[in-house]
Amino acid sequence: MAERGLLKTDTEMERVPVEKAWKAFRVIAELPFVQEILDTLPHPALILNPSRQAVFVNRSLLDMVETDDPEVVIGKRPGEIFNCTFWEKGKDGCGTSEYCIVCGGLLAFADCQRLHRPARREMQIMTRKNGQIVPFDVEVSVSPLEIGVDCYYIVNMVDISHEKRRSVLERMFFHDILNTASNINSLSHMLTDEQSGSSEDWAGLIQLASGRLMEEIESQRVLLFAERDELYIALKEVDVNGEIRQVMEMLSEQAQHHKVRLVSEIAPGSCECVTDRSLLHRVLMNLIKNAIEASIAGEAVTIGCSQEERAISVWVKNPAVIPAEQQLQIFQRSFSTKGVGRGLGTYSIKLLTEKFLQGRVSFSSTSKGGTCFTVSLPLHPELKREELR
């Protein structure tokens, strides 16, 4: 894991007592038009002290955290205000966990504080609301603000989730789907090309490519509905071993192309749990596809499944190590190892497993053991009948 200590913000600036933050609040509240101007902004804005504690916030921010009372936010750091999933992992809250070194908000603040000029960065924040993880992509701009002899920082947070989402979708649709559709077009040319040999071979590939096109569209559709919370699940007894075997078969050509071996360590026979078969299929596809793409020629991707007292665990291992900085962002929505605006694989695995299948996803990645993603699914999820399709 990456080490803390790259940023000279929270390590140098200890928190000030809340009373001191309130004192700053009263000074700023006395200034003409500050509240009025900040309240006209349609996005959350806040003023931070050098210890990154909120000393003033606008109406949009209070609306976002569903309160009318500034007491809920004054003296807190941004991650604590927005209930970032990582703020409790640090020894002194927001800004002090190992995950925080890649936080765009913290980096923008550090840039502004160090250079004494406005700084702007993108931030992916995973907030927790009613037990659910809600991701936001935010553009954070931080500007220094001197009031008397004191220095503060005015922070604007513009939600760019829709733009990010659109950009990823565009990449997926305009590239991956166009790529597969192009293959079908090329294959249909080969069918009628006398120099290209048996039309039966090409017809078989057309079937494969068109099946993949449908898979790609379906995976986008499922993700879109999952994010809108409009995904209904159909629970029934599913043989997880059987599903794994089927997905391995579907991905065998792709593995062969990457010169990667798919090794099954699943026990003979079945391994059953009550779950949604199509979502499990999506999760398994993403897990195994990611592992294949992360492997180099000659390596093996190993897939196993074990049944415990109340859960079934599926694990997928490959020898490559995920760099420390990427590990910290692995489940974030806009994160991908495939380049800017690509790939929703790990985010989608987490969303579908934890929000809809009531399971858990974890991973480890070390130079000794390689990378292993584990998905644990309850044998009998506790869902009400009316939640079923």
Next chain:
Amino acid sequence: MKILIAEDDYIGAKVISKILEPYGKCDVASNGEEAVALFESAIRENSGYALICLDIMMPGMDGQAALKKIREIEERNGIHGNDQARIIMTTALADKENILEAFRSQCEAYVTKPISREKLVDKLKKLELI
């Protein structure tokens, strides 16, 4: 001639291989790293590739990065002018930015998917490979 095809999609790779088969021996790489490794080992064995088809978007090292590496390897090994490999970039997205970047990194041509025998053979003729 020796041909190297770097394409992460095996169906796409199969189509290109089939079209190029009559003109030489085709090796297939599924990503940029593998393509660069194959290219480097061919140089070591003194049997370099005459033609390389590089898909721009691949997981891991993409086509653009592989193109730069290949040109660096040629530079390091004193391979210049007509002795250099002819590189055709293949892409499903014919966006200006990607194409310009590829030309800046000294590719010789690009082909927008869907790939057909006609399109690819036409490029080989223009590059005087056939």
